[in-house]
Amino acid sequence: MQFRNGTMGAVNGMMPDGRVDDITIQSEEVWTGVVYGLAATMIHEGMIDEAFKTAGGIYHTVYNRIGLGFETPEALYAEKHYRAIGYMRPLSIWAMQHAWEQRKHFVDQ
Known part of the structure; x- marks a missing residue:
């Protein structure tokens, strides 16, 4: 949660x-x-608050800050730049739902 205090999601590279x-x-x-x-992996590992803070950061950035909810970019930079709008990898948001359903199923047993 060090990059932008978690408000943009997780950056790819962080120094120690x-x-x-x-x-x-x-x-x-x-x-x-x-x-x-x-975020889906965090849900699987029981890190629920961290998962939703991380995913919430990217969601807030894409939908509210830059207005590209229906053209979700592949990559964002800390300051006013993005690239590759309409990219498919953001569909991995469905992995969060799957992780949540699996967790719920596991807890119910």
């Missing part, structure tokens, strides 16, 4: 001291689909 890794362009990016996949 908490700085964004700027060695490659990909490490400076937030990939929407990867963030949703990470």
Whole structure:
């Protein structure tokens, strides 16, 4: 939750001291689909609050800050840039629902 205090999701590369890794362009990016996949994994691991804070950050950024809810970009940068709108990987948000249903099923047993 160090990158932008969790308000944009998880950045691809973070140095041990908490700085964004700027060695490659990909490490400076937030990939929407990867963030949703990470959130699904967090749900599987019982990290519910963290999962929804992480996913909520990317959701809020895409829908409310940059207005691209129906053209979800693949990658976002910390400051006013994005690339590859209409990308398919953000459909991994459905993995969050699957993880939630699996967790609920597991708890019920």
